[in-house]
Amino acid sequence: MDIALARALHVLAVIHWIGGLSFVTLVVLPFAKARPTTRQALEAFESVEQRFSAQARVSIPLAGISGLWLTDRMDLWPRFHEPRFWWMSGMLGLWIFFMLMLFVLEPLLRERFARKAKQAPEAVFRRMSRLHQVLLLLSALTVLGAVAGSHGLLLF
Numbered sequence: 001m002d003i004a005l006a007r008a009l010h011v012l013a014v015i016h017w018i019g020g021l022s023f024v025t026l027v028v029l030p031f032a033k034a035r036p037t038t039r040q041a042l043e044a045f046e047s048v049e050q051r052f053s054a055q056a057r058v059s060i061p062l063a064g065i066s067g068l069w070l071t072d073r074m075d076l077w078p079r080f081h082e083p084r085f086w087w088m089s090g091m092l093g094l095w096i097f098f099m100l101m102l103f104v105l106e107p108l109l110r111e112r113f114a115r116k117a118k119q120a121p122e123a124v125f126r127r128m129s130r131l132h133q134v135l136l137l138l139s140a141l142t143v144l145g146a147v148a149g150s151h152g153l154l155l156f
């Protein structure tokens with residue numbers, strides 16, 4: 001029973017987190033880019049991103065807590081040493097990166113980001129868009145690998 005609940009919470013949290021990343025990358029950023037000026041694009045992006053960021057501060061830790069619970073409860077630790085379960089390390093790596101971004105780097109660099117956005121808005125928007133695209137690609141590959149791998153299909 002506890003494993004089923006943890007798995008359901010884990011999948012729900014990951015869907016919200018990666019689904020939100022997809023929405024921001026594929027919908028919000030192109031919408032923002034269509035604004036008349038780059039400053040307006042950044043403002044449009046930030047107004048949506050702030051709302052999602054608050055939600056992600058719940059779903060990302062929930063994904064980590066439930067993933068840790070599942071790993072420990074099902075004694076899946078050895079999988080981290082087996083190349084065929086590469087997606088386990090991929091999930092952990094993505095989770096660590098997003099936790100650091102949300103809870104450490106974003107608060108620390110908020111003022112610096114705002115300053116750079118005023119100085120060179122085009123460069124900031126371009127870098128931000130590229131980062132989101134790369135993170136979405138890595139996340140999609142990891143989710144694909146995790147779902148396929150947990151059902152016996154090894155992609156790599």
